[in-house]
Amino acid sequence: MIINPDSLKLIDFEYILDRKRITEKLESYLSSSNIVYFFAPIGFGKTVTMNYYKTLKNNVIWFELESKDNNGINLFSSLFKMFSKFNDNKKRIIVFDNFDFINNKERLDEFVNLVNKFTKNFKYVFLSRKKMPSCFSSFIAKNMIKLIDSKDLSFNENEINEFYLKSEINLSKNQIRKLMDSTKGWSAMLSIFLMCLKLQLTSDFESIFLSNEYVNDFIYKNIWIKLDIDMRRFLIILSLFDEIEINQCKEITGEKNSQALLESVMSSQNDGFYRLNPIMHNFLISRQKDFSNEEICEVYRKAAFWYEKNNFNLEAAKYYRKAKDFNNEIKNLEKVCSKKIGFRNLATVEEYIRNLPQETVKNNYTLCASMAFICIIYYKINEAGKWYENLLLIRDELIKKINRIYKCENDEKNKVDKIIKYNHILEDIEKKINYIFFNMPYFSNKDIMERFNTIVENKQIYNNKTIDNISITSNFPSIIKGTRDLSDIWINYENNDEGHEELIYNVFEDYGAGLCNIAYAEIDYEKDHINKCIAKLTSEIIACKGKTHIDILFVGYVLFAKSMIANGCINEAKMYLKKLKELINEKEAYYFIKNFEAIYARFNLLNGEIKEANTWLLNYTDNNEKRFNLLYMYQYFTKARVDIANGEYTKANAFLQIVYKLNCEYNHTFGISECCILQAIALFNSNDEKSAFEKIEESLKLMQNFNYVRIFVDEGEPLYKVLNQYIKSKNIDKELNENYIRNILIRIKEFGALYPKYLKPLDEISGVHLTKSEIQILSLISNGMSNLEISEYLNIKKDTVKFHTKNIYSKLNAKNRVQAIKVAKNIRIIK
Structure with a gap:
């Protein structure tokens, strides 16, 4: 133990901020409590903050504890003697x-x-990298102690700004935000970056974040060399992971005290995982060279084993791959592909499979089937066909193998065991072949x-699904228009009711419960x-x-809500959607959430609630369009509707043309028709009647x-305008039945009257109508131009600008x- 150490005097106060927020909190806590406990990881400024507070007071005694104090039997007798001498009643x-060095229970x-x-x-302040020890619970019970943690000590954006201004470094808001995002308010790193900028150690602001040698040097000299070998090893192991969980950490590191160590160096997250500060993480990556390749692979193998043991097979596959243990990687990928692929994980699964030796994949029916399905989803139909053909070859080879066993195996018991084993595999392969067959676009509904x-006939039972959370509906709110258009199977259901029911049950068993009736509905x-x-x-x-699968119920509830809307009862429809949300949560069927949110966005559009629909659009990511995904088709159509409602007709039409081609490629009649309808609305509002009529005609046919x-009918008044003009043009295609069109027109008008705000821009809904000149002038005003500048720019009189401005205000x-x-x-009159 060192009393009032000289190291406190060495702090360069030029780089220390008068942190009023923390100082006030500390002062408040000390006035109302006996103890303040600082708890934060390395480098958050516990010592510096308290040392700064010490300079403001003249009654602080500082003890710097050491590891050897755990064995210091005379330590407390010395402290008792020292404190007993203070009998002058001074605070x-x-x-x-x-x-944190004190871990001996007696101490x-x-x-x-x-x-x-x-x-x-006396008032007491404890500075620690570890949580409050359990023996301090008596202080909590007596309300004697207050806590200051890393959240309190982290700089906020205002403090970062003040800190840098003190050293005459003027930052923009974006630069302050970047510092905040990079450092998470970690004071040690903010100090390093400040020195880099002040001493011009880097060429510009951005370069301080790029492999900064000064940052690494600071961490090395001020943190790294002060750590013992075990702690360094522990940190390097952590740096091999983006995040880590406590039990996982214990298994990988063998460190029983993992939680305390994690909390001393990492940020705890609400999900139970711990993550390193990005800057500390970068430094530790540079120290990974201290480990041999064999040691790193062993760490990865332990991590993979933990993930596998806890049924996180995709993560297990990832770390087995890093450990170069390809057999276990394949084993875990097989489990992922046989049981559950979340939609968001499809691309990851594809990446892992593609990085395996392709001969291995071609001989593995599970991975082969998964690649066929993934290629279907990502519109790689030719490649999907090759994987499907390969799956058939695997099946045929297995059948030959079974036949050879029948002919050549003499040991009857061995023969029976082998045949049972391979027949189970054959049954699984057949299920996968059927699943791919059902989703392959170039097979017709008749083929299906x-x-x-x-x-x-062969008494095969498909029973449920090949991939556990890819359903027969593929999570669409529809049975007849999901990944493929099944209209011509179901359209004449009244003539074949019993045949469908029996067939569906024989193929899907309980999973198909309710499917037929909801398809008929x-x-x-x-x-x-x-x-x-x-x-x-x-x-x-x-x-x-009670017995219908959530996949089927999802369609039923959405369809019921749409029927309520068709009858003008949108509030009742929203009640059904609320029940559906509860059901999704109850069944933990979170794979429906994306489409559920898109459904709600469409309902908002019906009421003219464009702001709410735009909130959905903000969460919709353009990453969805970097690689078009069949499973996102419902969201694509929703996005197009929101674009139309925002008056972005050219953008909507261009996007829909891409979606149109994708639906054509997969012979999705309903999808093609929906594209044409929405394109007709967008083109008509862009004053391209000819193209709009061509599109609506294609859809009608x-x-x-x-x-x-x-x-x-469900497109309401916006489509009524298109269709009405089309009829008036008297150029109706001879293949079309005019009675069919006129019936649609009547029903659209009725639906449009129920929801007059649907797909209308906000300016129309609000009743605000500005002239073209007024919109032009308003746009120039929003660009910061004065009346005089506008008059010169438009070559009109200043009084004319004033006249238009007055009208705009009104x-x-x-x-x-x-x-x-x-x-x-x-x-949205202007952007």
Whole structure:
């Protein structure tokens, strides 16, 4: 133990900020409590902050504790003697620095006794990298102790700004934000970056974040060399991971005291994982050279084993790959592909499989089937076909193998065991072949029905799914228009009711419960037989809720909500969506959430709640479009509708043209038709009537074959304008039935009257109508131009600008430029 160490005097106060927020909190705590406990990882400024506070007071005694103090039997007798001499009634603050070094239970108990003995004129401050010891619980019970942690000590953006201004470094808001994001308010790193900038050790601001040798040098000299060998090893192991969980850490490092060590160097997250500060992480990556390749692989292998043991097979595969243990990587990938691939993990699974030796993948039916499915999802149909053909070859080779066993194996018991084993594998392969077959676009619906019948005839039971959370609906809110258009299978259901029911049950067993009735209800809906649809859904949801799979119920609930909307009961529809959300949470069917949110966005558009729809659009990521995914198709159509509602017709049409080609590629009739309808609306609003009529005509031809009506009706007034003008043009294609079109027109008008705000820009909904000149002038005002500058720019009189400005203020109910711009942006007259 060192009393009032000289090291406190060596702190360069030029780089220390008068942290009023922390100082006030410390002062407040010391005035109301006997003890303040600082708990934060390395470099958060516990010692520096307290040392700065010490300079403001003259009654602080500082004790710097050391590891050897755990064995210091005479330590407390010395402290007792020293404190007993203070009989002058002066108030004193006792600081115990490096308190984390004390881990001996007897020593900790002695600290408790010390504090309890000397409370009258003493206040205590403990500085530690570890959580408060359990023996301090008596202080908590007596309300004697307050905590200051890393969240308190972290700099906020205002403090970063003050800190740098003190050294005449003026930062922009973006630079301050970047510092905050990079350092998480870690004071040690902020000090290093400040020195780099002040001493011009780097060429510019951005370069301080790029492999900064001064940062690494500071950490090395001020933190790294002060750590013992075990702690250094522990930290290097942590740096091999982006995040780590306590039990995982214990298993990998063999360190029983992992939680305390983790909390001393890492930030705890709400999800139970710990993450290193990015800058410290970068430094530690540079120290990984202290480990041999064999040591690193062994760490990765232990991590992979922990993930595998806890059924995190995708993560296990990742770390087995890092450990170069390819056999175990493949084993875990097989488990992932056989059980559950979350939609967001498809690309990761694909990457892992592609990095394996391709001969290995081609001989592995599970990975082969998964690659076929993934290629279907990512519109790589030709490659999907090759993987499918390879799957058939694997099956054929296995059949040959089974036949050879029948002919050549003499040992009857051995023969039976082998045949049972390989028949189980063959059954699994057949399931995967069927699943890929059902999703392969170049097989027709007729081919699928023939395959279903073959399955039943051969008494194969498909039973549920090949990939556990990829359902028959592929998480779409539809049965007849999911990853493929099944309209021509279900369209004439009334003539083949019993045949469908029996076939579906024989193929899917309990998983198919309710599927037929909900598919029939969906056909009724699309034909505009709303009451028939509701009757089927009501009986199905009530009768089968207990046994019907969530995949099927999801479609049923959404369809019921749409039927309520068709009857003008949107509030009741939202109640059903609320029940559906509860059901999704109850069943933990979180794979529906993305499409569920898109459904809600569409409902918001019906009420003209464009701001809410735009909130959904903010969460929709353009990454979805970097690689188009069949499973996101419902979201793509939702995005196009929001773009139209925002008046971004050119953007919507360009996006829909891409989606149109994708649906054509997969022969998705309903998807093609939906594209055409939305493109017709966008083109019509862009004053391109000719192209709009071509698109609506194409859609009508496709849907007339099924007598579908709702696909048009549900687009309301925006489509009514297009279709009405199309009829008036008297250029209706001879293949089209005019009665079919006129019936659609009548129903669209009725639906449009129920939801007059649907897909209308905010300025129309708000009733604000500015002229082209007014919009032009308002845009220039928002760019900061004065009336004189606008008059010169547009070559008009200044009085004319004033006249238009006055009208703008009046229409927007604004008193000045600032208000006018704000209102105009809110209703999207200007961007």
